[in-house]
Each structure stands twice: as structure tokens, then as C-alpha cells.
Amino acid sequence: MNDQHEILRLVGEDLACYGIAMWRGLELAAHQELIVDALERVERGVITRLMISIPPRHGKSLWASLLLPSWYLGRNPHKAIMASSYGQELSDDFGRQVRNLVSDP
Numbered sequence: 001m002n003d004q005h006e007i008l009r010l011v012g013e014d015l016a017c018y019g020i021a022m023w024r025g026l027e028l029a030a031h032q033e034l035i036v037d038a039l040e041r042v043e044r045g046v047i048t049r050l051m052i053s054i055p056p057r058h059g060k061s062l063w064a065s066l067l068l069p070s071w072y073l074g075r076n077p078h079k080a081i082m083a084s085s086y087g088q089e090l091s092d093d094f095g096r097q098v099r100n101l102v103s104d105p
Contacts, residue, residue, distance in 0.1 A: 015040050018071045019063065022101055032059045039068045043075070065094045070101035 085091035
């Protein structure tokens with residue numbers, strides 16, 4: 001198996017690997033590792049409700065509103081996601097960015 005196949009396998013199985021592959025320059029801080037672990041458990045159905053409460057600029061939106069939805073749709077193409085935000089413009093931005101990530105080869 002070549003390196004590209006191994007990378008694609010890891011990206012498909014691991015949200016952190018996906019995030020690092022899709023978001024250039026991303027480095028996981030310890031608190032983001034906890035977020036990623038919880039979001040992976042949401043994707044597997046182990047957690048049915050999750051609230052992430054940390055200060056602004058700590059990666060909540062990046063992981064929960066951009067990377068998780070696009071990773072989830074890549075793993076589950078027959079499923080759909082509904083996302084919400086406090087404002088239409090922010091919601092539109094997240095939706096557009098998720099669409100761009102999903103369509104990126």
C-alpha cells in the first residue's frame with residue numbers, strides 16, 4: 001500500500017487526521033484533542049448530546065461547525081446534517097465552507 005492510500009485511510013477514520021489534512025497549518029492543542037475525541041463519539045452515536053463551552057477562538061467552530069460536518073458527510077454520504085447558528089450570515093458562511101471541504105478532492 002502506498003503512502004497516499006494510507007493517508008486517505010487515516011483521514012477517513014480519524015477526525016484529527018482529517019482536520020490536519022484539510023486545514024493547513026493546524027496543530028492540535030490539548031483541549032482540541034478532547035473536543036475531537038468527543039466529536040468522534042458523537043459521530044459513532046456513543047454521545048447523543050454534546051455542549052462545548054470554552055472561550056472564543058479556541059476551535060469550537062472550526063471543529064464542530066466545519067470539520068466535523070464535512071468529515072461526517074464524507075463517511076456517511078447517504079446521511080444529511082442540519083446545522084444552526086445565531087445568525088444567518090454566520091450559518092451561510094459555515095455551510096459554504098463545509099460544501100467547499102466536501103467537494104475538495
